[in-house]
Amino acid sequence: MEKKREVTIYDIAKELNVSPSTVSxxxxxxxxxxxxxxxxxxxxxxERGYQPNVIAASLRSNRTNTxxxxxxxxxxxxxxxxxxxxxxxxxxQGYNVIISQSHDSYENEVANAKALYGSRIEGLIVSLAMxxxxxxxxxxxxxxxxxVVFVDRVPDDINTTKVVINNYEAGFKATQHLIEQGCTRIAxxxxxxxxxxxxxxMDGYVAALRQYDLTIDxxxxxxxxRLSSEEGFRIAKYLLNLPERPDGIFSANDTAAVSLIxxxxxxxxxxxxxxxxxGFNNDPISTIIDPPLSTIIHxxxxxxxxxxxxxxxxxxxxxxxxxxxIMLDTELIxxxxxxxxxxxxxxxxxx
Amino acid sequence: MEKKREVTIYDIAKELNVSPSTVSxxxxxxxxxxxxxxxxxxxxxxERGYQPNVIAASLRSNRTNTxxxxxxxxxxxxxxxxxxxxxxxxxxQGYNVIISQSHDSYENEVANAKALYGSRIEGLIVSLAMxxxxxxxxxxxxxxxxxVVFVDRVPDDINTTKVVINNYEAGFKATQHLIEQGCTRIAxxxxxxxxxxxxxxMDGYVAALRQYDLTIDxxxxxxxxRLSSEEGFRIAKYLLNLPERPDGIFSANDTAAVSLIxxxxxxxxxxxxxxxxxGFNNDPISTIIDPPLSTIIHxxxxxxxxxxxxxxxxxxxxxxxxxxxIMLDTELIxxxxxxxxxxxxxxxxxx
DNA sequence: TAAAGCTACGCAATCGATTGTGTTATCAAT
DNA sequence: ATTGATAACACAATCGATTGCGTAGCTTTA
Numbered sequence: 001m002e003k004k005r006e007v008t009i010y011d012i013a014k015e016l017n018v019s020p021s022t023v024s025x026x027x028x029x030x031x032x033x034x035x036x037x038x039x040x041x042x043x044x045x046x047e048r049g050y051q052p053n054v055i056a057a058s059l060r061s062n063r064t065n066t067x068x069x070x071x072x073x074x075x076x077x078x079x080x081x082x083x084x085x086x087x088x089x090x091x092x093q094g095y096n097v098i099i100s101q102s103h104d105s106y107e108n109e110v111a112n113a114k115a116l117y118g119s120r121i122e123g124l125i126v127s128l129a130m131x132x133x134x135x136x137x138x139x140x141x142x143x144x145x146x147x148v149v150f151v152d153r154v155p156d157d158i159n160t161t162k163v164v165i166n167n168y169e170a171g172f173k174a175t176q177h178l179i180e181q182g183c184t185r186i187a188x189x190x191x192x193x194x195x196x197x198x199x200x201x202m203d204g205y206v207a208a209l210r211q212y213d214l215t216i217d218x219x220x221x222x223x224x225x226r227l228s229s230e231e232g233f234r235i236a237k238y239l240l241n242l243p244e245r246p247d248g249i250f251s252a253n254d255t256a257a258v259s260l261i262x263x264x265x266x267x268x269x270x271x272x273x274x275x276x277x278x279g280f281n282n283d284p285i286s287t288i289i290d291p292p293l294s295t296i297i298h299x300x301x302x303x304x305x306x307x308x309x310x311x312x313x314x315x316x317x318x319x320x321x322x323x324x325x326i327m328l329d330t331e332l333i334x335x336x337x338x339x340x341x342x343x344x345x346x347x348x349x350x351x
Numbered sequence: 352m353e354k355k356r357e358v359t360i361y362d363i364a365k366e367l368n369v370s371p372s373t374v375s376x377x378x379x380x381x382x383x384x385x386x387x388x389x390x391x392x393x394x395x396x397x398e399r400g401y402q403p404n405v406i407a408a409s410l411r412s413n414r415t416n417t418x419x420x421x422x423x424x425x426x427x428x429x430x431x432x433x434x435x436x437x438x439x440x441x442x443x444q445g446y447n448v449i450i451s452q453s454h455d456s457y458e459n460e461v462a463n464a465k466a467l468y469g470s471r472i473e474g475l476i477v478s479l480a481m482x483x484x485x486x487x488x489x490x491x492x493x494x495x496x497x498x499v500v501f502v503d504r505v506p507d508d509i510n511t512t513k514v515v516i517n518n519y520e521a522g523f524k525a526t527q528h529l530i531e532q533g534c535t536r537i538a539x540x541x542x543x544x545x546x547x548x549x550x551x552x553m554d555g556y557v558a559a560l561r562q563y564d565l566t567i568d569x570x571x572x573x574x575x576x577r578l579s580s581e582e583g584f585r586i587a588k589y590l591l592n593l594p595e596r597p598d599g600i601f602s603a604n605d606t607a608a609v610s611l612i613x614x615x616x617x618x619x620x621x622x623x624x625x626x627x628x629x630g631f632n633n634d635p636i637s638t639i640i641d642p643p644l645s646t647i648i649h650x651x652x653x654x655x656x657x658x659x660x661x662x663x664x665x666x667x668x669x670x671x672x673x674x675x676x677i678m679l680d681t682e683l684i685x686x687x688x689x690x691x692x693x694x695x696x697x698x699x700x701x702x
Numbered sequence: 703t704a705a706a707g708c709t710a711c712g713c714a715a716t717c718g719a720t721t722g723t724g725t726t727a728t729c730a731a732t
Numbered sequence: 733a734t735t736g737a738t739a740a741c742a743c744a745a746t747c748g749a750t751t752g753c754g755t756a757g758c759t760t761t762a
Binding site: 055077081084285289301 | 428445652
């Protein structure tokens with residue numbers, strides 16, 4: 001099988017008796033090329049099925065038209081939606097998106113960053129691994145002025161652009177909602193504290209309790225490093241069997257909240273009347289569980305689009321604005337898992 | 352801000368008073384380079400933080416170490432898991448993965464294929480858009496001997512490697528299971544017929560009915576082009592209000608099945624005793640719905656890994672085996688949505 | 703009519719790594 | 733001491749596209 005050589009600008013140049021540079025310029029619609037020549041080049045290029053060699057162009061121009069993405073996993077509702085958003089705007093602007101996953105491991109994250117750096121990506125979008133507390137592996141991008149945008153799970157001590165949701169406010173709203181439903185003993189199922197999203201949701205939770213003069217009971221604040229379905233069951237078992245059972249639970253994700261509801265049902269605890277529950281993320285499962293789970297909406301696709309926009313627009317820009325945090329609002333979705341028939345006390349004022 | 356030039360083999364060569372070719376060979380552990388020279392080169396490369404320019408190497412060697420993926424969407428449980436699998440094996444072999452989504456549109460699929468072709472990918476993994484019935488846009492890959500592997504939603508008239516599940520058998524098993532539970536009037540919620548997966552699931556369904564001498568009623572066979580949640584409701588409404596209501600329903604995906612169950616519950620139809628239901632995919636929601644949904648397991652991550660393996664191993668291989676279909680087995684998961692207490696009639700023999 | 707200004711294009715270097723083809727030492731063998 | 737073999741490296745072309753600079757030819761202007 002003979003290798004069919006690709007058509008190059010040289011082939012076209014030779015055939016038209018012009019120079020390769022003329023062909024190159026004609027193809028790029030350069031002003032200094034005559035109309036006739038331009039037309040002839042375009043025509044022949046079309047005929048010969050000319051495909052520009054982006055690799056060669058990349059080498060010369062030092063641009064790859066590619067951005068990279070590092071996320072913990074890609075097969076999770078929130079993250080896959082986020083990546084979907086990234087792909088949409090990148091695609092629209094003619095950029096490729098290279099993905100990689102850290103599996104929540106620091107080592108993988110470092111390895112992925114290194115690989116992407118080697119691939120000469122022009123921008124990087126990262127949602128941090130659960131494990132990561134050191135962020136040096138991103139410095140080489142910044143030093144080379146390659147924009148790095150963090151999304152959702154972001155570091156706090158690095159000077160760059162971040163796209164996040166207002167986790168604090170969301171945590172506050174969720175908790176406040178439970179309070180307004182008459183809950184007074186509210187537990188929180190949270191993630192690891194060193195990860196901004198979980199810390200802030202908890203902070204919001206604590207702040208709400210404070211604002212409404214409710215006691216903060218450390219026994220009701222759980223820190224889980226997984227927030228998986230299994231963890232959800234384990235935690236549910238613990239919380240619902242406490243001597244003084246909580247009457248409201250704010251979970252930092254839907255997965256754990258759903259497991260908790262399932263467990264509650266299995267032991268005859270009434271949701272929402274015995275215990276009101278609210279989750280986080282608005283995963284598909286939240287609408288399926290019975291009773292449907294109240295939750296917080298994450299604008300995942302939007303976040304992806306925004307992150308991509310940030311990365312792409314940061315390019316060849318002066319570094320006046322080095323750091324920036326874009327904070328998106330969330331929305332509280334009240335469903336049956338937390339909607340009580342009881343009228344909240346009048347003493348409670350809306351914030 | 353001064354542009355820091357990257358360290359090249361020329362820099363290293365100059366500093367060591369050797370030629371760039373020697374540096375290149377030393378870095379690649381070529382045999383014709385002396386130990387001392389090799390060591391010196393490696394040492395200096397390390398010191399200077401040399402990063403090989405993959406673009407330049409690509410241009411010369413005509414290899415990009417990149418594969419492309421085109422899927423309808425990426426934010427769907429099955430597909431994101433599939434991509435996750437692709438990424439894992441590609442990453443392990445040092446390949447990048449560029450993703451793109453067709454949004455189930457033929458036009459997008461064509462555009463994506465074109466873009467990826469331009470990006471000089473070395474392999475392509477595709478799950479077809481719902482719309483696509485023409486596959487010419489993949490021919491240019493095949494002509495250039497770039498491996499194309501189709502996954503799950505595959506064309507039937509193209510000569511290349513495919514990774515699929517045994518949809519026919521799965522459809523058969525699902526239907527047979529309903530029959531064994533005593534259902535005699537079984538409906539099927541299917542997808543568009545021109546898409547292999549849906550056609551085959553339906554074929555399996557029909558075959559099972561035939562084998563057990565049940566009548567095939569066209570009114571009970573629905574073709575939906577979305578199989579969305581909304582469609583599920585619409586179809587549920589239709590099916591459950593038929594004069595002769597079906598007593599079993601096999602849905603080609605979980606989304607529609609779950610909607611159907613929800614609707615059934617809302618109108619007081621007992622699942623599984625009035626109507627037994629089975630879905631397809633084992634989406635997370637299938638375990639959350641009450642009663643839990645029986646379904647068919649798709650080995651999504653495995654399929655992704657396999658597809659990637661196929662693509663990567665097909666390279667620089669002679670084209671002896673041009674076409675190959677790898678068919679994976681599925682598993683029937685019986686949950687409460689289809690488990691009846693009734694003993695199936697003795698007349699029913701297992702296949 | 704000569705100087706100045708365009709128009710339309712060609713030349714050749716460049717981006718870095720790779721690789722086929724030399725070219726020198728060095729050493730063993732006769 | 734001469735030859736052939738081998739080790740260790742250098743040269744230079746190559747992969748295609750891009751681009752700063754240069755120039756021939758034609759037009760315009762004083």
